[in-house]
Amino acid sequence: MAVDGTGPDLLIRGGTVVTAAGSRRADVSVRGGAIDLVEDDLGAMAATAREVLDATGLLVLPGCVDVHTHTRVASDDEPDRFYQDSLAAAFGGTTTFLAFNNPGTGSSPAAHRSIRAGVDEFRRVTANDSAVDFALSPAILGGMDDRLSELPAMVDAGVPTAKAFMVFDFRLPAPSIFEALRILGERGGMLEVHCEDPVLIDAAVASALQHGDTSPRHHAATRSVEAEAVATHRVMAFARATEAPVHVVHLSCAAAMRHLAEARATGVRATGETCPHYLALTEARYDEPDPVECAKSMISPPLRPAADRDALWAGLAAGDLSLVATDHVADRVAVEKGGAARGIPFDRISNGAPGIETLLSIVYGLGVATGRISRERMVDLVATTPARRFGLARKGAIEPGRDADLVLFDPEARRTIRQADLHHTSDYTPYEGVEVTGAVRSVFVRGRAVVRDGRATDDRGWGRFVERGSAGG
Numbered sequence: 009m010a011v012d013g014t015g016p017d018l019l020i021r022g023g024t025v026v027t028a029a030g031s032r033r034a035d036v037s038v039r040g041g042a043i044d045l046v047e048d049d050l051g052a053m054a055a056t057a058r059e060v061l062d063a064t065g066l067l068v069l070p071g072c073v074d075v076h077t078h079t080r081v082a083s084d085d086e087p088d089r090f091y092q093d094s095l096a097a098a099f100g101g102t103t104t105f106l107a108f109n110n111p112g113t114g115s116s117p118a119a120h121r122s123i124r125a126g127v128d129e130f131r132r133v134t135a136n137d138s139a140v141d142f143a144l145s146p147a148i149l150g151g152m153d154d155r156l157s158e159l160p161a162m163v164d165a166g167v168p169t170a171k172a173f174m175v176f177d178f179r180l181p182a183p184s185i186f187e188a189l190r191i192l193g194e195r196g197g198m199l200e201v202h203c204e205d206p207v208l209i210d211a212a213v214a215s216a217l218q219h220g221d222t223s224p225r226h227h228a229a230t231r232s233v234e235a236e237a238v239a240t241h242r243v244m245a246f247a248r249a250t251e252a253p254v255h256v257v258h259l260s261c262a263a264a265m266r267h268l269a270e271a272r273a274t275g276v277r278a279t280g281e282t283c284p285h286y287l288a289l290t291e292a293r294y295d296e297p298d299p300v301e302c303a304k305s306m307i308s309p310p311l312r313p314a315a316d317r318d319a320l321w322a323g324l325a326a327g328d329l330s331l332v333a334t335d336h337v338a339d340r341v342a343v344e345k346g347g348a349a350r351g352i353p354f355d356r357i358s359n360g361a362p363g364i365e366t367l368l369s370i371v372y373g374l375g376v377a378t379g380r381i382s383r384e385r386m387v388d389l390v391a392t393t394p395a396r397r398f399g400l401a402r403k404g405a406i407e408p409g410r411d412a413d414l415v416l417f418d419p420e421a422r423r424t425i426r427q428a429d430l431h432h433t434s435d436y437t438p439y440e441g442v443e444v445t446g447a448v449r450s451v452f453v454r455g456r457a458v459v460r461d462g463r464a465t466d467d468r469g470w471g472r473f474v475e476r477g478s479a480g481g
């Protein structure tokens with residue numbers, strides 16, 4: 009009860025509060041942007057609360073924490089693109105997202121030479137430009153002047169995670185990945201690794217191009233399950249030798265998951281993430297004869313056979329995988345993927361697909377509603393574990409003292425995902441026409457409504473850059 013005699017800012021009554029540990033019908037009071045009380049009946053506060061919301065029949069979920077996005081920052085030509093994607097996150101039930109600043113996200117050449125410069129630049133250009141809270145995991149790029157010496161200061165400045173790519177032209181050489189793991193681990197940070205073997209991938213791409221196999225579907229054929237599995241295995245060995253935490257991003261197949269599970273079972277401090285596209289879609293998308301349609305699913309790693317999709321769901325349920333994040337890239341068919349229509353070879357077409365707005369839709373709709381995972385496990389996968397693992401101590405759970413990042417979710421609503429209904433900056437969704445159960449109704453970030461009854465409340469700038477604590481927990 010209120011100790012100062014005044015009521016709470018917000019009282020959410022009658023919903024089913026879902027946490028990773030369990031669900032119960034409960035009232036939630038919010039004060040000063042934080043969760044104040046979670047009790048069976050806070051009806052006595054209703055008269056003095058500034059606002060009372062009836063959540064009867066709804067789930068009250070902690071806002072999703074999407075730790076994998078390539079959200080583009082504002083540019084002169086597209087001044088709204090960061091804000092617009094942050095708003096799309098809110099519409100989807102995500103109240104905190106992490107962005108990478110790799111080339112292609114609007115980061116400058118200076119940010120590609122220095123991690124420190126990249127962090128400073130990101131904070132400057134995103135200030136007051138997000139609807140929800142956000143943070144940065146800087147990319148450690150192979151072309152940086154000094155790849156590793158800035159890492160300890162980054163951790164101390166509230167940026168405890170960083171990402172290394174084993175492939176692409178900004179790849180980090182293996183010895184630097186090893187050192188980055190060690191340095192971050194010693195300081196309370198954690199390295200994230202894109203695991204694909206560069207030797208196998210480069211050889212397959214070169215061979216395909218040489219044979220004239222240049223259309224988008226050959227992108228997938230050049231990125232084998234084996235290339236992902238062997239890279240994952242190697243990174244597990246690096247993590248074991250350095251005794252450092254490591255996070256495997258966008259794991260797509262059973263073979264890689266087995267290496268992760270084996271390492272975890274023997275004490276390696278590793279977590280794995282998969283993404284909604286690997287849970288919803290399969291490589292059948294690459295049978296599409298239209299290269300433009302194929303290019304929509306050009307992602308790395310690529311979509312896999314149905315057996316891998318099913319194995320990933322089982323891995324999420326069993327605990328071999330620890331979280332789901334989107335790998336959001338707001339590519340547009342008309343722009344970044346435009347080369348597909350003109351016959352440009354696949355190695356020169358942007359990799360990625362949008363997803364920042366559809367995380368909860370897919371994980372609830374295709375996971376919880378179908379019985380593949382429980383709703384409590386879902387909350388753990390999209391909120392609680394990502395928050396803990398990435399050093400967001402105030403996020404990811406509904407309990408007193410945490411930020412009041414809350415989603416009111418209708419578990420019975422049925423809808424069809426359509427690009428026309430989405431808010432992201434992409435011009436398509438890979439989930440066009442997918443029917444799902446469940447719909448986001450209202451979204452609160454630190455107690456303030458950002459989406460209310462399905463409508464934005466125009467809160468540009470409410471989202472804050474979050475300085476994080478230790479990661480890898």
Ligand SMILES: [Zn+2]
Pocket residue numbers: 076078258335336
């Ligand atoms: Zn990514």
